[in-house]
Structure formats: C-alpha cells, structure tokens
Amino acid sequence: xxxxxxxxxxxxxxxxxAHTSGxxxxxxxxxxxxxxxxxxxxxxxxxxxxxxxxxxxSVQYSFYDWNGIGTARWVGxxxxxxxxxxxxxxxxxxxxxxLIIFFTIIPVAVGxxxxxxxxxxxxxxxxxxxxxxxxxxxxxxxxxxxxxWTWMYSxxxxxxxxxxxxxxxxxxxxxxxxxxxxxxxxxxxxxxxSVGLCTLLLMxxxxxxxxxxxxxARMDGASWLAQFRNVTLPGLRQEIGVCVTITVIAALAxxxxxxxxxxxxxxQATMVPGVKVYELAFVENRLxxxxxxxxxxxxLVLAVVGPLQRVFRQR
Amino acid sequence: xxxxxxxxxxxRSRMTLRRINLPGTILILASMLFxxxxxxxxxxAALQPQGTIPQGLSWPADPQWHNFIDAWNLANxxxxxxxxxxxxxxxxxxxxxxxxxxxxxxxVLKIPLGKLFFLLLLVGLTLPFEVTIxxxxxxxxxxxxxxxxxxxxLALVGLNMPFAVYWMRAHFLTVPEELSExxxxxxxxxxxxxxxxxVPLAGPALASLGLLTFLSTWNQFLLAIVLVDDxxxxxxxxxxxxxxxxxxxxxxxxxxxxxxxxAPTIIVFLILQRHFVxxxxxxxxxx
Numbered sequence: 247x248x249x250x251x252x253x254x255x256x257x258x259x260x261x262x263x264a265h266t267s268g269x270x271x272x273x274x275x276x277x278x279x280x281x282x283x284x285x286x287x288x289x290x291x292x293x294x295x296x297x298x299x300x301x302x303x304s305v306q307y308s309f310y311d312w313n314g315i316g317t318a319r320w321v322g323x324x325x326x327x328x329x330x331x332x333x334x335x336x337x338x339x340x341x342x343x344x345l346i347i348f349f350t351i352i353p354v355a356v357g358x359x360x361x362x363x364x365x366x367x368x369x370x371x372x373x374x375x376x377x378x379x380x381x382x383x384x385x386x387x388x389x390x391x392x393x394x395w396t397w398m399y400s401x402x403x404x405x406x407x408x409x410x411x412x413x414x415x416x417x418x419x420x421x422x423x424x425x426x427x428x429x430x431x432x433x434x435x436x437x438x439x440s441v442g443l444c445t446l447l448l449m450x451x452x453x454x455x456x457x458x459x460x461x462x463a464r465m466d467g468a469s470w471l472a473q474f475r476n477v478t479l480p481g482l483r484q485e486i487g488v489c490v491t492i493t494v495i496a497a498l499a500x501x502x503x504x505x506x507x508x509x510x511x512x513x514q515a516t517m518v519p520g521v522k523v524y525e526l527a528f529v530e531n532r533l534x535x536x537x538x539x540x541x542x543x544x545x546l547v548l549a550v551v552g553p554l555q556r557v558f559r560q561r
Numbered sequence: 562x563x564x565x566x567x568x569x570x571x572x573r574s575r576m577t578l579r580r581i582n583l584p585g586t587i588l589i590l591a592s593m594l595f596x597x598x599x600x601x602x603x604x605x606a607a608l609q610p611q612g613t614i615p616q617g618l619s620w621p622a623d624p625q626w627h628n629f630i631d632a633w634n635l636a637n638x639x640x641x642x643x644x645x646x647x648x649x650x651x652x653x654x655x656x657x658x659x660x661x662x663x664x665x666x667x668x669v670l671k672i673p674l675g676k677l678f679f680l681l682l683l684v685g686l687t688l689p690f691e692v693t694i695x696x697x698x699x700x701x702x703x704x705x706x707x708x709x710x711x712x713x714x715l716a717l718v719g720l721n722m723p724f725a726v727y728w729m730r731a732h733f734l735t736v737p738e739e740l741s742e743x744x745x746x747x748x749x750x751x752x753x754x755x756x757x758x759x760v761p762l763a764g765p766a767l768a769s770l771g772l773l774t775f776l777s778t779w780n781q782f783l784l785a786i787v788l789v790d791d792x793x794x795x796x797x798x799x800x801x802x803x804x805x806x807x808x809x810x811x812x813x814x815x816x817x818x819x820x821x822x823x824a825p826t827i828i829v830f831l832i833l834q835r836h837f838v839x840x841x842x843x844x845x846x847x848x
Contacts, residue, residue, distance in 0.1 A: 267695065282670030282751060289663035289722050290678060296697065296719025297685050303696030314699065348629070360592060363585040377838050378831070379593040382600065384841060385830045387780040387798035390823040393805060394599040395608055397816060404602045407617025444597050450842055488845055499689030502782040506805055520691045520783070527695045528787065538694040551687050 301544075307537035314533050325538035335539060338519045341429060342498045345518070348433030349440055349497035354489050357444035361452045362478050365460075380442030388439065388502030396422060396507050418505045422508050423532065428515045435503050440496065444489040451485030452478065487558020491551055498547050519543040592786070607632075607817035615812055625813075632817035636804050637793060642825065644710070645779055646795045651714035652721070654777045657771055660725030661763060665755055667726070668733035669741050679730070685723035686703055693720070694787050701788060710792045716784060721774055728773075728844070731761070732766035769840035770835065797822050 308325050312318035331334045383391060398404045399421035406418035421431040455477065463473045479486075501520035504510065510517035510525070519539055527536035598618070606615040608624040611631070613803045633639070697716055698707070706712030736759070744754040760767075778796065785799025792803035802823050808815045830837050 279671065279673055282666045282672040285662040285666035285670065285751070285755070286672055286675070286678065288659045289726055292659060292715070292719040293682065293685065293722040296716045297688070297693060297722065298681070300693035300696035300700060301688065303700070306690050307695060360585075363588055376589050376593055378834050381830070381834075381838055381841065382596050383829070384777065385826050385837070386600075386784060386823040387801065387826070389782050389798050389801045389805075390819050391599070391816065393801065393819040394603045398599050398602055398811060400812075402614060402616050403599070404617045426602045438595065438599065441592065444842070445592060446838070447842060447845055492845055495687060495689070499691060501691065505782075506802065520689070523691045523695070524783075524787070528698075533695055533699075537640070537695050538772050540689075540695065544689055544692040547687060547689055 304540055307533050308541050310534045312533045314527075315531075318534070321534065325534050326542070328535060329538050329542050334514050334517070335522065337514060338517045338522045338539075339542070341516065341518050342500070342543070342546075344429060344499040345433050345500060346435060346494055348359040348430065348489055349436035349500070350493040352437050353440040353444040353493060354448075354486060356441050357489065358478070358482070358486075360445045361448035361482075362474050364449060365452050365478075377446060380446055382442070383439045384443050389506045391435060391439060392503045392506035395431075395438070395503075400433055401458045422516075425512055425513050425515050428508060429513060432504055432507055432516045435507065436493075436497060436500065439503070440489075440493045444493070447485050447489055448482055451482045455481035464515045483558055487554065490558065491554055494550055494554065495547060498543065498550065572593050585684060590596065590663065603820055605814045606812055607820050609813050611811075611813050613813065615816075628813060628817040629821060632814050632821055632835075635808070636800070636818040636821060638821050640793045641795075641797055641822070644794055644800075645825070648710055648717075649778050651769055652717045653774045655714070656721045656725050656774045657717045657767055660722060660770070661729050661760065661767065662755070663722075663726045664729030664733050665759055666704055667730055669736075669759065670751055679726075682723045682726050686727060688723075690720065690783050694783060697789055698783075704805055707788065710789070710794055713784060713788050713795075716788060717778055717781065720784075721777070724844075728770050729763065729766060732763055736762060742811055768805065768836065769843060772837055772840045773844045774847060775829075776826065776837075797825065 307318075307419070309320060309322060310318040311321045311324075400406075401418075401420045405421060406415075409415060409418045419427065422428050424431075459477045459481070460473060463477050468476065499520055500518050504516055504518050504521050505524070508516045510521045520543070523536045523540045523543070526532045526539065570674040602618045605618050605620055607628055608621045608626065609615040609628075610621070610623070610625055611628060643684075663678075666672045667679055672678075701707045701712040701716065703713070706715065740758060741754055749757065749771050764770050780798045782798045782802070786802050789795045789799065792800045801819065804818050804822070805815065808818065
C-alpha cells in the first residue's frame with residue numbers, strides 16, 4: 247500500500263533530477279555512450295526477432311493468398327476487402343466489441359461501487375482475505391476458468407440449479423449452446439475474470455484520494471451520490487483508465503476463454519477475431535486472410551486504446 | 562492514510578460510517594463469493610463418483626479424493642509439471658536479465674537513440690499476440706525450432722520485452738543519479754556499476770517482475786498450443802486444451818484434471834500472495 251501511494255512523489259523527483267542534470271551527458275564521451283548499447287542489444291535483438299519481424303511479416307502475408315506451403319499469390323487488398331465485407335468475419339469484430347460490455351463496463355461499474363462503498367472500511371482481517379479471493383480469477387489460466395464456467399453453464403450446472411431453486415426453472419438452458427445467450431454467457435466469464443482486479447485497483451486508488459475532499463463535500467451537504475460524482479470519480483480517473491485499458495485489450499484480443507468454452511460456436515455465435523485467426527491460419531491454412539484479420543484486429547486495438555490513454559492520462 | 566481523520570471525527574460521521582458499513586460488507590462478501598463459486602463448483606464435481614453425472618454445486622456424501630490420483634495419471638501431470646518448470650526456467654531469468662540490462666542502458670547510461678528504442682517497445686505493449694502468431698509459426702519452422710520448448714521460450718522472451726523493459730525502466734527512474742555518478746568517480750565501469758550497485762538495488766522490482774513473468778508464462782495458452790504440437794512439451798495451460806478435448810464427456814475427470822492443472826499457480830499464489838497482489842496491482846498501473 248505505502249509503496250503504491252508514495253510512487254508518484256518519487257517519480258516526480260527523479261524525473262526532475264533527470265531533467266536538470268545535463269552533467270552526465272557531457273561527462274561521457276560519445277563513443278562510451280554508444281558502448282552502452284551493448285547492454286540494450288540482447289533486448290533489442292529478441293524484440294526485433296520475435297515481435298517486430300513477425301508483425302511486418304503479418305503485414306506482408308496479408309497481401310497474399312497463401313496456404314503456408316505452396317507458392318504465395320499476390321492479391322493486393324483482396325484479403326482486407328474480404329475481412330471487411332464477409333458477414334462472418336465482420337461479425338467476429340462486432341462480437342469483440344460486444345464483449346467490452348462484459349469485460350470492461352460491468353467490472354469497472356461494479357468495482358467503482360464496491361470501492362466507493364468500501365471506502366471507510368479499513369478492516370485488515372477482511373482486507374487480506376478479500377484481496378486473496380478477488381485475485382484468484384486473475385491467477386488461474388484463462389483456459390481453466392473456461393472449463394469451470396463451461397461446467398457452470400451446462401444443463402446440470404450451477405447456473406441452472408440456481409435458476410430452478412428460485413423458481414425460474416423454465417429459464418434454464420444449456421447456455422453455451424444457445425444461439426442468443428452463448429455470447430453474453432462467454433462475456434460473463436470475462437466479467438468474472440476482471441471484476442476482482444478492477445475492484446482492487448479502484449480500492450487502492452480511492453485510498454489515495456485526500457480524505458479532506460470528502461470532508462469538505464460533506465460539510466457542503468453533498469449527498470453520497472454527489473460525493474461519488476464530484477470527488478470519487480475525478481480522483482480515480484487514472485485508475486479507471488488503467489482498468490479500462492487492460493480489460494478492453496482483453497476483450498478485443500480474447501482467445502483462451504472462447505477457445506475452450508465454445509470454439510466460437512454454436513455456429514459462429516461466439517466467434518471472436520482471435521479464435522478466427524487461429525482457425526483460418528492453422529485449420530483452414532488461409533494464412534493471408536488470417537493475417538489480414540489479425541492486422542485489422544491490431545489496428546482496432548490501437549485505435550481504441552490510443553485515445554483512451556489520452557482521455558484518462560490528462561488531469 | 563484515511564484512518565487518521567476517522568479518529569478525530571465527530572459522532573455524526575461515525576454514524577454514517579456505520580450505516581455505510583453494512584451494504585459495503587454485503588457487497589464485498591458477495592464479490593468474494595462470486596470469485597470462488599466457479600472453483601468450488603469445479604471441486605464438487607471433481608469429487609463425485611466417476612461415471613456419474615454431477616448436479617450443480619452439491620458436496621458429495623462420499624468425496625472421491627482418489628479421482629485426483631486418476632486424473633493426475635490421465636493428464637500426465639508429472640510430465641507437465643516438469644515441462645512447465647523447464648519453460649519457466651527458460652523464460653523468467655532471461656527476461657529479468659535482458660530487460661534489466663536494457664533499462665539500465667536506457668536510463669542510467671542514456672544511450673543515444675534510446676528514446677526511439679523505448680517508443681518502439683511502447684507500441685509492443687498493446688499489440689495483441691494474435692498478430693505475431695502466424696508468422697512466428699513459419700519463422701520457428703524455418704529455424705527448426707517448431708515443437709520445441711526452446712522455440713517457445715525464445716518467442717516468449719521476445720514477447721515479454723515491452724512490459725519487462727517498461728517495468729525496469731520505471732524502477733531505474735527512481736534510483737538517484739548521484740549513485741551512478743559516485744560509482745563512476747570510484748573508477749567503476751558501467752559493467753561493474755551494473756553488477757555491484759544497480760542489480761542489488763533493483764531487488765524488489767526484479768522480484769515483482771519475476772513473479773509477473775512466471776504467471777504469464779505458466780498461464781500462456783495461445784503460443785503454447787500453436788508452437789508446440791506435443792501437449793507434454795507445453796505449459797500447464799496449453800496442455801489443458803488436449804485434456805479438454807479427450808475428456809470433455811467425463812465431467813468428473815475433466816474437472817479433477819483441471820483442478821490439478823490450475824493448482825500449482827494457486828498454491829504459489831497463496832504462499833506468495835502478498836508479493837503477488839502488490840506486483841499485480843503495480844504491474845497493472847504501470848502497464
């Protein structure tokens with residue numbers, strides 16, 4: 247806790263010293279500063295070989311029709327046209343955005359409410375246990391969560407058991423096999439994955455808000471809701487930004503959970519870009535089309551995350 | 562932090578405190594329950610007699626603990642544990658060393674064009690793995706490293722670079738500059754200063770990085786299933802895919818096996834939970 251709170255101060259100080267001391271720069275001769283690259287070289291080499299080069303190859307593949315073995319045929323932007331016009335492929339993109347409701351909006355909203363209501367509770371005993379349990383979904387592999395939830399959603403699973411217990415038995419169904427409910431059901435697994443992380447991040451953030459702000463608001467007669475709107479929300483801007491960024495990327499680039507829970511089915515009802523890229527490339531051997539879809543996905547992620555950073559970083 | 566004012570608060574606000582406590586307690590209990598229920602439901606299914614069809618969350622009258630032994634053998638857990646440990650050992654120390662060196666070069670040695678290098682890494686921070694996976698497969702095939710742990714480890718080290726360097730850079734920014742200047746005046750070269758002063762000082766940051774990298778490596782799924790065909794050479798998470806494929810109809814064994822496959826991370830988490838929670842919260846904020 248204390249390290250989290252003291253970070254900004256330490257950051258500013260060292261950034262400040264970094265700016266004011268131009269001495270170092272002059273003390274080292276140029277060739278010695280270049281020699282420092284020896285330290286950075288391994289990281290650069292690994293990054294270039296296993297990230298940058300594949301990204302460029304993806305771009306290259308996306309302009310070809312290629313099955314991975316035979317000769318590749320140049321097709322220009324055909325693959326992109328295909329991605330953006332084929333209803334099945336387009337629907338994967340919609341699904342990815344739909345998942346944001348479950349991966350991001352619900353967890354952040356719940357996290358905000360819990361954090362705001364919990365603000366005054368400082369119970370250590372409770373805090374430790376709560377943290378451990380809330381973090382569990384983040385610790386286990388996404389694939390394992392999917393197995394757990396597949397069982398929860400099955401005909402005899404806990405969800406239907408619960409519905410029958412409260413007299414809504416008519417509503418019970420095999421959730422992941424239902425064309426209408428499969429996607430929200432998969433999304434809800436994402437809610438389960440992110441809600442704990444968001445809650446804890448926002449709780450840590452709320453602890454950093456100056457209590458005198460709340461005191462002042464209370465003296466002005468501000469209601470709980472008004473305090474929430476005028477003190478809590480602005481104070482948590484940065485933390486909300488972090489939650490939103492992480493979970494939006496998780497939603498758009500989801501793979502593990504969908505792959506294990508539904509493989510994109512029934513039909514294409516839960517197909518997301520990640521699983522489709524895998525299927526196109528490694529099942530159907532259409533590497534060009536798979537790459538084009540991957541590139542479109544990447545551009546979408548960058549286009550969404552970039553502006554988000556800007557919105558939440560400014561204070 | 563916020564405890565100090567509560568001591569001096571007048572009666573009125575203490576009453577609001579108590580009023581707000583109840584819904585808060587209920588909420589937090591509910592979210593705690595929500596977090597564990599799927600795991601409990603899994604555990605209860607895993608303990609039912611084999612061949613039966615479990616019903617929701619119901620504690621079996623006669624828990625069949627030996628299901629776990631059967632699942633251990635069926636899922637080949639011994640081999641998988643070994644494989645995952647090998648992969649973690651191949652990835653985590655390399656990531657820690659390489660990224661620390663790079664961050665040291667960026668911040669302390671202030672290498673020329675370092676800003677550009679850092680910007681390049683920042684882009685990598687948000688890249689979805691999906692965009693690298695198709696060419697990575699081809700590339701490792703050309704290098705003869707497909708279906709091997711070495712290939713998987715190399716790819717994972719590369720993919721971890723953006724976050725790891727970002728993380729260590731944030732640490733080096735907190736180290737006072739006078740320190741390396743003093744080392745320089747004592748005649749220590751960059752290598753000596755790195756080894757004797759900067760690495761020891763980076764202990765806590767390195768430990769957190771190690772934990773986060775361990776977690777992401779152990780739980781790595783997409784790369785494991787694409788780059789390694791043989792489930793016995795994968796990470797635990799990756800092996801789950803073939804296990805699910807084989808036993809999807811046997812709910813009891815499927816759940817028992819899955820519990821076993823996720824047990825190691827849960828155990829490590831429970832032992833090191835303080836460090837994990839700290840690292841994860843910081844990791845999120847920095848990333």
